[in-house]
Amino acid sequence: MRGAGALLEELNVSRETLSRLETFAELLKKWNPKINLVSRASLEHLWTRHIVDSVQVFRCVRPQGQWVDMGSGGGFPGVIVAILAAEEAPELAVTLIESDQRKSAFLRTAARECGVACKVLSDRIESVPPQQADILSARALADLDALLGFAERHLKSTGTALFPKGISWGKECEQARRRWNFSAQPITSKTEPDAVILKIEGVSRG
Numbered sequence: 001m002r003g004a005g006a007l008l009e010e011l012n013v014s015r016e017t018l019s020r021l022e023t024f025a026e027l028l029k030k031w032n033p034k035i036n037l038v039s040r041a042s043l044e045h046l047w048t049r050h051i052v053d054s055v056q057v058f059r060c061v062r063p064q065g066q067w068v069d070m071g072s073g074g075g076f077p078g079v080i081v082a083i084l085a086a087e088e089a090p091e092l093a094v095t096l097i098e099s100d101q102r103k104s105a106f107l108r109t110a111a112r113e114c115g116v117a118c119k120v121l122s123d124r125i126e127s128v129p130p131q132q133a134d135i136l137s138a139r140a141l142a143d144l145d146a147l148l149g150f151a152e153r154h155l156k157s158t159g160t161a162l163f164p165k166g167i168s169w170g171k172e173c174e175q176a177r178r179r180w181n182f183s184a185q186p187i188t189s190k191t192e193p194d195a196v197i198l199k200i201e202g203v204s205r206g
């Protein structure tokens, strides 16, 4: 796997954005021992495993309207989206949904300290009023069938969902097609061999 520096160069991140990403990385390392935002093992590879992995999700679409990230946890990809949008898509409205109160407090603090705007909804995805998202993302949250249920509630009919998935993405698509109609374009991950970002449109019940 290539290093984070080379990947960030390839992903074309400005100096201002890089400085915000560094602020975020420091804050996450500070809070992690208390609330376990990412696993201790993956903290060693924070840049490639989490930050660059989230930057590449942002690069999969033209960011516009409202971007909603579900189950944001330690801010992946939601806070990274807000950081990139601050320079590259200042009109983008970013909303994070996270039911864990302590993680929500971290997300609010992170956005404030990085100087970026985003709304944090501290509630369950199933309870939050429908968001009408133009772009909907979720990483490491649920299987595709469950994610499409969330998309039915929160994604505009013309919107795009971005779901990073591991090696079993093909099988998940096959299973989800039993209940849902959708188009799925797999975009190869730059950080994980065999992983993809599923770019999903046209979600409706089958």
Ligand SMILES: C[S@@+](CC[C@H](N)C(=O)[O-])C[C@H]1O[C@@H](n2cnc3c(N)ncnc32)[C@H](O)[C@@H]1O
Residues within 6 Å of the ligand: 038, 070, 071, 072, 073, 074, 075, 076, 077, 097, 098, 099, 100, 103, 123, 124, 125, 126, 138, 139, 140, 141
């Ligand atoms: C495995 S973590 C992944 C976090 C982050 N997306 C990442 O990739 O590092 C899943 C997160 O989703 C949150 N979550 C799980 N089910 C949820 C629900 N129904 N509503 C809101 N948040 C939920 C959990 O609290 C947790 O922070």
